[in-house]
Amino acid sequence: MNLDFLIAPLVVGIIGTVLAGLISLIDLIVNNYGEVKLSINDGKKVVTVKGGAPLLSSLAEHDIFLPSACGGRATCGVCKVKIKSDVGPYLPTELPFMTQGEKQKNIRLSCQVKVKANLELEIPEDLFAIQKYSTTVTSIKDLTPDIKELKLALKDPNQISFKAGQYAQLIIPPYGKIKQFTQRAYSISSSPSDRTSLEFVIRLVPGGIATTYIHTLLKAGDDLELIAPLGDFYLRESEADMLCVAGGSGMAPIKSLLFDMYEKGITKRDVYYFFGAGTAADLFYIDLLKDLEKKWRTFHFIPVVTQMDSNDKWKGETGLVTKPLEDFLAAKIPKQNPKQAYLCGSPGMIDAVIKILTAYEVNKDDIFYDKFS
Ligand SMILES: Cc1cc2nc3c(=O)[nH]c(=O)nc-3n(C[C@H](O)[C@H](O)[C@H](O)COP(=O)(O)OP(=O)(O)OC[C@H]3O[C@@H](n4cnc5c(N)ncnc54)[C@H](O)[C@@H]3O)c2cc1C
Ligand code: FES
Structure with missing residues (x-):
C-alpha cells in the first residue's frame, strides 16, 4: 500500500512538536530568573523570592500585602508601589492609573511588574499592618x-x-x-x-x-x-454635615461608618443617608437603620426605590437615589453649612452623585467614595 499521502502531515506534525518543545525550553531558560532579592525601605527588610512572578504576589508570599481591590487584574489601580530599581518601561495596563508626578517617582502597579532581578522598594510602614x-x-x-x-x-x-x-x-x-x-x-x-x-x-x-x-x-x-x-474610605473628623449615598451592596461600608460613629458618640453633626434600591424587594437593613434614626437625633435615613410594582406597599421615596439627594440639597439642608460626602456603590451612581454634589458646591476634596467595580 502506498502511504506517501501520510508523509507530509507526519513531517508537519513532527516539526510542530519539535518547535513547541523548543519554545518551552527557551521559555524555561529565558524566564528562569532564579532567586531574586526584594529589599524594602533601604534594606530594613529583605526577602528572597522566586523570579518571574508579579511583585504583588511575590510580596504576599512573604506576608507583605499591598492594597489590591481587583485581585491583580489591573482594573483598580490601588496596588501602587515605589520601585527604586529600573524595571523597564510602563506597561499599557499601568498608564491609565499613573499621574505625571507618580511616573517621575517611578511608582508602579505591583500586580503588573514582574520580578526579574533584585529590586529596591519603598513601602509605607502602615501597610505592614x-x-x-x-x-x-x-x-x-x-x-x-x-x-x-x-x-x-x-x-x-x-x-x-x-x-x-x-x-x-x-x-x-x-x-x-x-x-x-x-x-x-x-x-x-x-x-x-x-x-x-x-x-x-x-x-x-x-x-x-x-x-x-x-x-x-x-x-x-x-x-x-x-x-x-x-482602603482609604473612612470617616474624616469634621463638624460638616455628612451626606452618605449608597446603592445596593454599597450599604456595607456606610453601615459600618454609621454604627461606629453612634457607638463612639460622634453624633453631633447632621448625617443624611440616601440609600437606593432597584425595587422594594431589594431593600434591606431598613428596620435597623430606622431604629438608629430613632436613637440618633441628627441622623436622617432616606431609603429610595427606583422601580415600583403595582403590588408594592412601599410608601417611601421613589425614583433614582439622586432625586431626594437633590431635593434635600435644594431645600432641606442649609446651603451655608459645610458638607462632606461618603459614597458607595456602582461607578455610574457615584459619578452621577459627584456631579450633583459639585453643582451644589461641595468641594471635591470633601467627597470620599469606593466604587464597586
Ligand atoms: C473597594 C471595593 C469594595 C467592594 N465591596 C463590595 C461589597 O461590599 N459588596 C459587593 O457585593 N461587592 C463589592 N465590591 C465588588 C467586588 O469586589 C467584585 O468586583 C464583585 O463582587 C464581582 O466579583 P466576581 O468575582 O463575582 O465577578 P468577576 O468574576 O470579577 O466578574 C464577572 C463579570 O462581571 C463583571 N462585573 C464585575 N463586577 C461587577 C459588578 N459589581 N457589577 C456588574 N458587573 C460586574 C465583570 O466585568 C465580568 O465581566 C467591591 C469592590 C471594590 C473595588
Ligand atoms: S491589584 Fe488592581 S490594579 Fe493591581
Whole structure:
C-alpha cells in the first residue's frame, strides 16, 4: 500500500512538536530568573523570592500585602508601589492609573511588574499592618433576592483592627472550572468594635467567580481566608454635615461608618443617608437603620426605590437615589453649612452623585467614595 499521502502531515506534525518543545525550553531558560532579592525601605527588610512572578504576589508570599481591590487584574489601580530599581518601561495596563508626578517617582502597579532581578522598594510602614486572617463562616443568609449577608469569625487568637469603611480581600479557593485562587474586595459592614468577627454584604454578579462561590457553595462552618484591612474610605473628623449615598451592596461600608460613629458618640453633626434600591424587594437593613434614626437625633435615613410594582406597599421615596439627594440639597439642608460626602456603590451612581454634589458646591476634596467595580 502506498502511504506517501501520510508523509507530509507526519513531517508537519513532527516539526510542530519539535518547535513547541523548543519554545518551552527557551521559555524555561529565558524566564528562569532564579532567586531574586526584594529589599524594602533601604534594606530594613529583605526577602528572597522566586523570579518571574508579579511583585504583588511575590510580596504576599512573604506576608507583605499591598492594597489590591481587583485581585491583580489591573482594573483598580490601588496596588501602587515605589520601585527604586529600573524595571523597564510602563506597561499599557499601568498608564491609565499613573499621574505625571507618580511616573517621575517611578511608582508602579505591583500586580503588573514582574520580578526579574533584585529590586529596591519603598513601602509605607502602615501597610505592614495588613495581614492574612483565617476565618470560619458563622452564617450566610439572604438579605434580598441577590444580596447575601456573610458573617465570619476570626480563628483564635486573631483580633483585627480596622477603620469603619475599609474593606477586605476575600480569598476564594479553586472550584469547578476555576483552577486558581481568586481575590476580590468586599467592604466590611460590621463595626470595628467587634474585633473577632466580620460581616459583609455581597451581591451576586451573574457568572462572577467570587460571588457565584459565595452565593452557591459557601456555607456555615466553611473556612475562608482574607486579607485586611485595606482602603482609604473612612470617616474624616469634621463638624460638616455628612451626606452618605449608597446603592445596593454599597450599604456595607456606610453601615459600618454609621454604627461606629453612634457607638463612639460622634453624633453631633447632621448625617443624611440616601440609600437606593432597584425595587422594594431589594431593600434591606431598613428596620435597623430606622431604629438608629430613632436613637440618633441628627441622623436622617432616606431609603429610595427606583422601580415600583403595582403590588408594592412601599410608601417611601421613589425614583433614582439622586432625586431626594437633590431635593434635600435644594431645600432641606442649609446651603451655608459645610458638607462632606461618603459614597458607595456602582461607578455610574457615584459619578452621577459627584456631579450633583459639585453643582451644589461641595468641594471635591470633601467627597470620599469606593466604587464597586
Ligand atoms: C473597594 C471595593 C469594595 C467592594 N465591596 C463590595 C461589597 O461590599 N459588596 C459587593 O457585593 N461587592 C463589592 N465590591 C465588588 C467586588 O469586589 C467584585 O468586583 C464583585 O463582587 C464581582 O466579583 P466576581 O468575582 O463575582 O465577578 P468577576 O468574576 O470579577 O466578574 C464577572 C463579570 O462581571 C463583571 N462585573 C464585575 N463586577 C461587577 C459588578 N459589581 N457589577 C456588574 N458587573 C460586574 C465583570 O466585568 C465580568 O465581566 C467591591 C469592590 C471594590 C473595588
Ligand atoms: S491589584 Fe488592581 S490594579 Fe493591581
